[in-house]
Amino acid sequence: MEFYNDNERFISILSDYGFKATFGNESDTTFLKKALQALIKSPVAIREIEFIKNEMTAITLDSRSGIYDLACTDENDNHFIVEMQLSEYPEFIQRMKFYALYRFNTLVKKGKYTFEGLQKIYCIGILANDIFSHIFDYHNVAVLRNEKGELIDDQMTFVTVELAKFKMPLSEIRTDLDKLIFTMKNLHTITEQTQFPTFWNEEWLNVAIQELDKKAMTPEQRLNYEMIISANALAVKNEKKKIEEAELRIKYETVKKMLASKQFSIEDIANFSGTSVDFVNTVQQKINSES
Structure with missing residues (x-):
């Protein structure tokens, strides 16, 4: 609504x-x-x-x-x-x-x-x-x-x-x-x-x-109204960003665990985790750099 x-x-x-x-x-x-x-x-x-x-x-x-x-x-x-x-x-x-x-x-x-x-x-x-x-x-x-x-x-x-x-x-x-x-x-x-x-x-x-x-509306009421609209839009944007970041962390950990098991191909991991082959390769590179 x-x-x-x-x-x-x-x-x-x-x-x-x-x-x-x-x-x-x-x-x-x-x-x-x-x-x-x-x-x-x-x-x-x-x-x-x-x-x-x-x-x-x-x-x-x-x-x-x-x-x-x-x-x-x-x-x-x-x-x-x-x-x-x-x-x-x-x-x-x-x-x-x-x-x-x-x-x-x-x-x-x-x-x-x-x-x-x-x-x-x-x-x-x-x-x-x-x-x-x-x-x-x-x-x-x-x-x-x-x-x-x-x-x-x-x-x-x-x-x-x-x-x-x-x-x-x-x-x-x-x-x-x-x-x-x-x-x-x-x-x-x-x-x-x-x-x-x-x-x-x-x-x-x-x-x-x-x-x-x-x-x-008076000019003051209109300003207050528009400020609330702006604040709400920013809050929604920030909340959406938090959700996206949380989803990205979950995907990263899923890919990391699947790579560690050494039981799946890069393509299978990408399909299962809902990511791309490039994303899986990026995670692999990060793991290699940390080891």
Whole structure:
């Protein structure tokens, strides 16, 4: 999926820029408050949001952009961690547990290692692809329950959205959650305001959409957008280079081992390793020079 396309009027919410301009908009949290309420399926509106620094940067690095994408608290001191995952990541749930448990341990330490009155932690994962092949629903809320489905504890809640599973037609969309997911999947495909569904006139969604309208960008916003595009392109280029270098090392070691066995011809080694005869000869020369 292409998240940066100059032919499109609206920037995808799923892009780094789009996520930061909507979910991470510290100057106007109208969209974020409503989106979080929808994602955790709470009947109670969130009145205030305070962003908190990502304290995990010294522990682990995410290959796309930072650690988790957003961390904040509401007026009741509920904690929210939001992470966007665009590529395949089968172990994503393990990463969510790591984030939530790190936050849990931080709260326990702040409470001087007591467990009374711990604030709630909501760890929210928004995924472009499927991770639960055995689950049909595109939105799941998980807490600790026993085998009868009875609640044991809901101090930590894990919320996942699998965008690829959302196929609801526009005519059936009713809830804020479905409006949110539809917008995340489709905004960047819209070219004209006449194509807007009626619910995009709702304040919380309209605020987000205005932030992603390239026609309405200030020069500063445009510069920031282009800088992020440039940084992402460089990151992709560097990641591709790392992969190519790793593949080259594997091929080199494979050729080296096959040459050492003295059981294969140069042509057979080249075919087996997916390299060329010249590459095999180069490895042979390097081995000879080192011996």
